[in-house]
Amino acid sequence: xSFPWAKQYTPTTEFGxxxxxxxxVPRLVYNSLGAGYPTPRNLNYxxxxxxxxxxxxxxxxxxxxxxxxxxxxxxxxxFDSVExxxxxxxxxxxxxxxxxxxxxxxxxxxxxxxxxxxFYGSYKAPREMIWLLGVVIxxxxxxxxxxxxxxxxxxxxxxxxxVITGLFEAIPLxxxxxxxxxxxxxxxxxxxxxxxxxxxxxxxxxIAGVIIMHIWALHIPGSNNPTGVDVKGPQDxxxxxxxxxxxxxxxxxxxxxxxxxxxxFLPNALGHADNYIPANPLSTPAHIVPEWYFWPWYAILxxxxxxxxFIPAKLLGVxxxxxxxxxxxxxxxxxxxxxxxGLFRPKFKIFxxxxxxxxxxxxxxxxxxxxxxxxxISQLASAYYFAHFLIILPLLSRLEKPEPLPNSITESVTGKxxxxxx
Amino acid sequence: xxxxxxxxxxxxxxxxxxxxxxxxxxxxxxxxxVKPVExxxxxxxxxxxxxxxxxxxxxxxxxxxxxxxxxxxxCAACHSIRLVAFRNLxxxxxxxxxxxxxxxxxxxxxxxxxxNTGEMTTRPGLPADKFPxxxxxxxxxxxxxxxxxxxxxxxxxxxxxxxxxYVYSLLTGYTDPPANLPEANRPxxxxxxxxxxxxxxxxxxxxxxxxxxxxxxxxxxxxxxQMAEDVSAFxxxxxxxxxxxRHQAGWAVLAFLLIATILAYLxxxxxxxxxxxxKKKKSAEA
Amino acid sequence: xxxxxxxxxxxxEESGVRRRDFINIAAVSFAGAGAVATVFPLxxxxxxxxDVLALASVDVDVxxxxxxxxxxxxxxxxxxxxxxxxxKEISEANAxxxxxLRDPQTLAERTTxxxxxxxxxxxxxxxxxxxPLGAAEGENRGEFGGYFCPCHGSHYDTAARIRKGPAPRNxxxxxxxxxxxxxxxxx
Numbered sequence: 001x002s003f004p005w006a007k008q009y010t011p012t013t014e015f016g017x018x019x020x021x022x023x024x025v026p027r028l029v030y031n032s033l034g035a036g037y038p039t040p041r042n043l044n045y046x047x048x049x050x051x052x053x054x055x056x057x058x059x060x061x062x063x064x065x066x067x068x069x070x071x072x073x074x075x076x077x078x079f080d081s082v083e084x085x086x087x088x089x090x091x092x093x094x095x096x097x098x099x100x101x102x103x104x105x106x107x108x109x110x111x112x113x114x115x116x117x118x119f120y121g122s123y124k125a126p127r128e129m130i131w132l133l134g135v136v137i138x139x140x141x142x143x144x145x146x147x148x149x150x151x152x153x154x155x156x157x158x159x160x161x162x163v164i165t166g167l168f169e170a171i172p173l174x175x176x177x178x179x180x181x182x183x184x185x186x187x188x189x190x191x192x193x194x195x196x197x198x199x200x201x202x203x204x205x206x207i208a209g210v211i212i213m214h215i216w217a218l219h220i221p222g223s224n225n226p227t228g229v230d231v232k233g234p235q236d237x238x239x240x241x242x243x244x245x246x247x248x249x250x251x252x253x254x255x256x257x258x259x260x261x262x263x264x265f266l267p268n269a270l271g272h273a274d275n276y277i278p279a280n281p282l283s284t285p286a287h288i289v290p291e292w293y294f295w296p297w298y299a300i301l302x303x304x305x306x307x308x309x310f311i312p313a314k315l316l317g318v319x320x321x322x323x324x325x326x327x328x329x330x331x332x333x334x335x336x337x338x339x340x341x342g343l344f345r346p347k348f349k350i351f352x353x354x355x356x357x358x359x360x361x362x363x364x365x366x367x368x369x370x371x372x373x374x375x376x377i378s379q380l381a382s383a384y385y386f387a388h389f390l391i392i393l394p395l396l397s398r399l400e401k402p403e404p405l406p407n408s409i410t411e412s413v414t415g416k417x418x419x420x421x422x
Numbered sequence: 423x424x425x426x427x428x429x430x431x432x433x434x435x436x437x438x439x440x441x442x443x444x445x446x447x448x449x450x451x452x453x454x455x456v457k458p459v460e461x462x463x464x465x466x467x468x469x470x471x472x473x474x475x476x477x478x479x480x481x482x483x484x485x486x487x488x489x490x491x492x493x494x495x496x497c498a499a500c501h502s503i504r505l506v507a508f509r510n511l512x513x514x515x516x517x518x519x520x521x522x523x524x525x526x527x528x529x530x531x532x533x534x535x536x537x538n539t540g541e542m543t544t545r546p547g548l549p550a551d552k553f554p555x556x557x558x559x560x561x562x563x564x565x566x567x568x569x570x571x572x573x574x575x576x577x578x579x580x581x582x583x584x585x586x587x588y589v590y591s592l593l594t595g596y597t598d599p600p601a602n603l604p605e606a607n608r609p610x611x612x613x614x615x616x617x618x619x620x621x622x623x624x625x626x627x628x629x630x631x632x633x634x635x636x637x638x639x640x641x642x643x644x645x646x647x648q649m650a651e652d653v654s655a656f657x658x659x660x661x662x663x664x665x666x667x668r669h670q671a672g673w674a675v676l677a678f679l680l681i682a683t684i685l686a687y688l689x690x691x692x693x694x695x696x697x698x699x700x701k702k703k704k705s706a707e708a
Numbered sequence: 709x710x711x712x713x714x715x716x717x718x719x720x721e722e723s724g725v726r727r728r729d730f731i732n733i734a735a736v737s738f739a740g741a742g743a744v745a746t747v748f749p750l751x752x753x754x755x756x757x758x759d760v761l762a763l764a765s766v767d768v769d770v771x772x773x774x775x776x777x778x779x780x781x782x783x784x785x786x787x788x789x790x791x792x793x794x795x796k797e798i799s800e801a802n803a804x805x806x807x808x809l810r811d812p813q814t815l816a817e818r819t820t821x822x823x824x825x826x827x828x829x830x831x832x833x834x835x836x837x838x839x840p841l842g843a844a845e846g847e848n849r850g851e852f853g854g855y856f857c858p859c860h861g862s863h864y865d866t867a868a869r870i871r872k873g874p875a876p877r878n879x880x881x882x883x884x885x886x887x888x889x890x891x892x893x894x895x
Contacts, residue, residue, distance in 0.1 A: 041697055066753055083505045083576075086664070088757040091749035093664045094671065238697055242732075246690040249739070253683030260679060264672025265477045268580060276581035276661075277573075286620070306442045320435055333424040372450055379443035383436040390432025394425035415702035509762050550762040682739050689735035 038237035040225035053109035073197035107293035121340035154275030228340025295366025337397035489656025505576035570625030765895035787831030829879035
């Protein structure tokens with residue numbers, strides 16, 4: 001894999017040599033993230049979000065393991081255990097706020113990372129596997145975040161769990177038995193809380209495993225770049241270390257500044273006040289909403305208001321919501337344009353822009369009450385969403401006229417052709 | 423093949439959504455939804471600021487002590503603050519002995535088993551105890567308050583949209599129902615009109631009815647406004663006792679990160695200098 | 709600050725030489741210092757939390773304990789024996805030659821001045837941690853009239869010192885202070 005001009009790892013110490021013979025982890029790191037990974041020289045800042053997401057995952061795991069030392073996953077004392085962390089545990093408030101806000105920043109990084117992939121055609125051949133693994137990571141992250149939000153056992157925790165597990169009831173015949181199997185009961189209670197805690201602890205490590213495969217799959221073709229043009233020679237690349245470690249490093253600083261500003265000064269801005277009320281199965285909150293990173297999907301779920309023949313609206317909503325994400329699995333085969341990057345696909349660029357606006361509108365509607373005009377707006381926005389991936393992109397790859405591509409990365413950057421660049 | 427199936431599925435979902443939109447739009451046009459009455463009578467929280475507001479916010483411990491006194495003399499009969507311990511009062515300026523005295527003399531005893539008989543009874547509080555609840559459980563609370571359960575106040579300023587300004591507005595917002603309030607929204611028996619409350623009528627009677635309900639030891643005039651503000655500030659503290667540490671740590675971390683990021687950026691520019699030098703000039707600058 | 713190299717310089721050759729620019733070292737060191745500082749709260753959270761520390765000491769009212777009686781209380785989740793020694797028990801304790809003891813200590817060393825009749829010790833056998841008998845009425849007080857541990861037969865005398873059996877040390881005396889004649893603060 002990788003490129004023939006990649007720098008080779010040569011251990012400099014005796015210990016390094018010993019490790020290399022017995023368990024070549026340093027070599028693995030060198031080749032995947034170090035000086036041994038030739039990376040296109042022209043990556044822009046949209047390429048920083050992968051590593052940023054990885055770092056926020058580490059933040060979540062570290063803060064999460066610490067929280068788990070003090071949290072009690074029993075419906076009677078869960079809420080109080082979180083307050084114990086906030087008030088009595090040394091620096092507990094900091095670790096809790098870091099974990100709660102870290103989830104949001106993890107998703108911000110993931111969405112920007114996915115957006116990069118969508119615009120620059122990173123999902124296209126030969127990188128389909130990386131894309132598929134990425135969608136798996138996203139689904140696992142959503143499951144993890146959903147279960148994590150249930151753990152404090154506040155009003156939104158409980159009612160969010162009730163709504164989402166209630167969706168399973170919509171499946172004909174087997175829906176209710178499946179729901180009761182998942183909950184271990186008839187409504188979210190101790191059984192559900194305990195298993196959510198167990199799985200919430202487990203899944204991040206599964207995510208880490210899939211990320212390793214994601215990066216492994218990446219290293220076979222190597223990284224994409226803004227032009228979408230393949231790497232053709234050593235002039236096209238720079239070693240990942242120190243060039244991109246330095247670039248990722250300083251943007252990590254910027255990200256941490258935003259993260260710290262949220263965490264220390266606006267720690268509850270992205271949350272919901274109702275979750276500071278202990279869960280009460282007898283009292284439904286005025287507006288049940290999930291965390292902001294679920295809002296676009298929530299809007300799609302609620303957009304279906306009429307039954308279709310024998311399919312109830314609730315089931316339609318559930319099918320649509322899951323389809324909206326599952327459609328990404330098919331993207332490499334829906335969009336068969338031979339041109340990778342959106343930079344050279346003028347019509348694609350326009351529709352991509354509309355998609356971004358559309359998803360933002362869906363997000364806004366998802367956080368709003370399920371009333372007019374939000375329902376109607378959600379319906380239009382959801383219609384565009386499905387049309388974009390399932391109708392527009394497949395047709396676009398047939399009908400669009402792309403711009404001419406540069407001959408090489410080096411030429412697009414330096415203006416000089418690859419051969420004479422030395 | 424994928425594309426054909428995709429287009430069909432897309433047509434189905436988008437199509438049905440557009441049909442639903444159409445039907446909804448017709449319904450909206452012919453039968454516009456009526457906004458609940460609450461919307462027009464409900465008021466947003468008043469504009470009030472607290473010393474703890476903003477990134478530079480700090481507590482005013484004198485105010486917190488006045489607020490605690492207000493809580494103790496007015497609210498504690500019905501509302502618990504079960505997440506706060508007596509020992510936490512040292513953070514708002516009481517010393518160890520004062521805290522011991524407050525705990526031991528608290529009107530409600532701490533539930534504990536009698537050391538001789540094992541029967542559940544109550545004992546005087548210790549600093550390590552949390553504030554005991556005025557009612558043993560929700561049923562008792564409801565029975566004593568016309569079926570309304572006075573909520574715990576420990577987290578109240580974080581548990582409501584509008585935070586401390588909402589609490590302040592609620593406490594000072596009781597008024598007679600306006601003349602044009604529809605009959606269905608008028609306060610029934612046991613309810614009181616308050617436009618700051620989402621449902622307009624709440625079961626709590628105005629807790630601060632007259633000036634000087636609490637006699638402040640520091641001489642501050644105990645107007646209804648003042649008492650409401652002090653109690654609201656106290657509740658900010660009960661919800662966020664670590665607010666000051668959080669702000670201090672925040673500034674330290676941001677300062678560090680600013681310097682670290684600048685250094686990292688300079689390092690990045692040094693490393694990339696030769697590669698960036700090869701870039702062609704943008705045509706606009708040429 | 710970036711020195712412009714000639715365009716011909718191959719990037720691949722350049723990066724073969726690790727540029728030990730000062731700024732790189734400064735950036736990494738500064739960030740590293742931050743990382744180290746971050747570790748502190750992540751580890752410190754494991755130290756006892758405020759609610760545990762609040763129960764680190766307990767005030768006990770001993771007015772009801774007559775001469776010759778003892779009570780057992782819980783302190784830091786462990787038993788503590790508070791005994792009001794009789795004059796006989798005190799003289800018995802003082803009569804012992806400390807040189808013969810496995811863990812030589814006088815009664816005076818194990819009590820506070822002015823309160824020599826108050827013997828406050830952990831109720832935890834120093835052998836393997838059982839709770840010795842003798843604090844409650846009617847319990848076996850062993851051959852030396854103090855406490856007796858039934859697990860492996862350790863006998864403690866009236867000053868709770870080990871006299872016979874496998875325990876290596878006398879019953880530990882916790883930190884305590886009499887706040888008044890009738891209230892003692894342990895811990």
